[in-house]
Each structure stands twice: as C-alpha cells, then as structure tokens.
Amino acid sequence: MSMQSSFSTSKYQVGLIGVGVMGEALISGLVSARFPKGQIVFSEKRVDRAREISTKYGARAVELKDLVSQSDVILLVVKPQDLGELLASIAGDLKKGALLVSFAAGKTTKFISECVASDVSVIRVMPNTATLIGLGMAAMSLGANVTNEQSKFVSDFLATCGKVISVDEKLQDAVTAVSGSGPAYFFAFVEEMVKSGISLGLSNEEATTLAIQTIVGSAAMLEQSGKSPTTLRENVTSPNGTTAAALKVFSDSNLGEIVNKAMTAARDRSQELA
Numbered sequence: 001m002s003m004q005s006s007f008s009t010s011k012y013q014v015g016l017i018g019v020g021v022m023g024e025a026l027i028s029g030l031v032s033a034r035f036p037k038g039q040i041v042f043s044e045k046r047v048d049r050a051r052e053i054s055t056k057y058g059a060r061a062v063e064l065k066d067l068v069s070q071s072d073v074i075l076l077v078v079k080p081q082d083l084g085e086l087l088a089s090i091a092g093d094l095k096k097g098a099l100l101v102s103f104a105a106g107k108t109t110k111f112i113s114e115c116v117a118s119d120v121s122v123i124r125v126m127p128n129t130a131t132l133i134g135l136g137m138a139a140m141s142l143g144a145n146v147t148n149e150q151s152k153f154v155s156d157f158l159a160t161c162g163k164v165i166s167v168d169e170k171l172q173d174a175v176t177a178v179s180g181s182g183p184a185y186f187f188a189f190v191e192e193m194v195k196s197g198i199s200l201g202l203s204n205e206e207a208t209t210l211a212i213q214t215i216v217g218s219a220a221m222l223e224q225s226g227k228s229p230t231t232l233r234e235n236v237t238s239p240n241g242t243t244a245a246a247l248k249v250f251s252d253s254n255l256g257e258i259v260n261k262a263m264t265a266a267r268d269r270s271q272e273l274a
Contacts, residue, residue: 041060195207
C-alpha cells in the first residue's frame, strides 16, 4: 500500500497544538499526502491565524479541551519552556492510548510521560526549518508505549516533509547540533561568502546570485552523485590552484575545530534545555 493511500484511509484524528510556521508545514505535509482534512484539528487563540489555516488547508480550529479529548495523535509544536504547563493542562482530557508527538527541542520522552497518564504513547521529533519546503530532516525517538502502527504513521507522515531517521533518544542532542541547528550554520557561511564577494568588487546582487547558485548546485551534487563530500572536494581542488589556496586558509584557521566547537556548543545547550 502506498503512503498516500494508507494516509487517505487512516482512522486517526490528528490534533495540532501550535500552528506557527512549523505547525503549518506539518499540516501541509499531511494534506499533500491526502490525509483526510476532516480528521485534522488544531488549537489557535488568534482568530485571524485560525481562519487563515482553516481556509488554506481545510483543517478545523477547535477548543484545546475538545482537541485533546478527540484526537488519537497530538502534535505538540510548542516552545520547550511552554511544554510542561501545556501537558499539565491537557493530561486529564487525553484519550486512552493517545499518541503525543513532541517537537519541543530538548524535552525528553520521560519528561512528557511523567506529565501525563501512564497509558499515553510518546514520540520525540527533532525537525528542521527545511520542513517548510518539503526538504526537511527529522529524527524521531520512541518513548513509552508506542505501537508499530503509531511509529509507522509518524515516520510516514514526517517523510511527507522530507527525510526521516529513527535514533536512540540519547542521540537527540547530537541530532539537534547537526540537522536541527544546521541550516543556520549554512546560512551564516553563505552570508560571509556574499560579504566577501562584495569586498572583492562584485555588486550585492552579483555576489548573492553567485553564492546561492553555487551552494544549491553543490548540495544537489552531494545528494545525486553518490560521492562523499571528501571526494567531491578533492575533485574540485587542483594542486596549487585557486581552490587549494582558499582551502589552505580554512585549514590554517582550523575550520574543523571551529565547526566541532560550534556543534558541541549546540549539543550542550540542547542538553541544558531538557
């Protein structure tokens, strides 16, 4: 059975708590995979935002208490600091055997399970911003009570917004450092390429076009060539050529150490948020 046909016949009612940018991307993924719009509900205090989401996707805005009591799968797309209070407010209304899927960075499945009834299933997900254009990278970890059917539903659903892997929960902080925060490292590097291009005499428009298309093409080569980043880098680097001169500066400035320190700092902050 294809993913789309399994979604179109799904009996689950899905409720979203939090329809910001990421919450909307998740609704979009469900709808594009032919999940029945009538089985998607969400909670949103801002009337104009609720109307916008309903009009765009056909999902229904409902009161939080109704969402919680009716939904088989609840997507928690809220800030980590808001999660504890939210769980306390919904714990008493959850359906027996409901599945909570948390997108709150750093918060463990154990933390979530301790806030709700013992028969509730919990899955933790770390997505990233490219989910918004269907090219996201998500890592999921199974907590208490998760059935094979529930796990497959979440895995297939996340695959509608990009790629998904399953990892042991103790690796979620490392995932955050690589893919969760990773897009910002990449954007920061492109920013500096553009600035440097301008300092070398290019216009802002020229430097931006050159940098972005170079990055887009390089990413596509990484994905499509089947070659490692090391091999692709070596293929571009002629001995004593222009690329070699640039890479020597990176090497002399300990680029590898800088990247490792940055990603370790992201990992450590993720642990602190738990």
